[in-house]
Amino acid sequence: MLLIFDCDGVLVDSEPLSCRIDAEILTACGVPYTAEDVAREFTGVSVKDQIARIEAERGIRLPADFTERLNRTLFQRFETDLKPIEGVRDAILSLPFPRCVASSSIPERIALSLRVTGLSDLFDTIFSSTQVARGKPAPDLFLHAAKQMNVRPEDCLVIEDSMAGVQAALAAGMRVIGFAGGGHCGSDHAEKLRRAGAPVVINRMAELQSAVRAIPSASYPSPL
16 A cells, blocks of 8 residues: 655645745735635645636736745745644654655655655655646546556555545545644634545544554555
């Protein structure tokens, strides 16, 4: 079984930071958003798809350097303020399965996030939505990860914190565990993930091992 981890909100507690900065820059561009608006509408969505949606819905054109400004500010804040999700390192090391990261973020942001939180050594393989035509909730990214890792979709288990990510995993024919323990998750986030289709939702990474082992028909290594 291949474990596929989302990054933002699953491995690193980046969503409160990124939503706040995203909202500040959008507002400065004349498109008012609050951090809560960004979290509700764009969590799990790539910046490319976010821009396309805003421009289509509002009938505007964001500045050409919007993405550059957003990433520059985010990267500066990540260097000083970004933290890993509590308990995530121990949770990952407790599971004897191959693993990778598949995130809507650009590769540079994923690599930075893992480096500053001390998680880089846990992942040899990282996939980004920049590598596929459609971002989440389309299944493209997860299917690309499975193909590159030479694993059938039905033998993959995705850990996701966003509704778009849960929908993408299910559309790819994969099993999924929802995670509702990130700093951006309100009291109703677990229920939102269940409504999106996640059959199992955990609130702490300490619950991950038991949740994975409870997945029906999971293939485990034979004991030594």
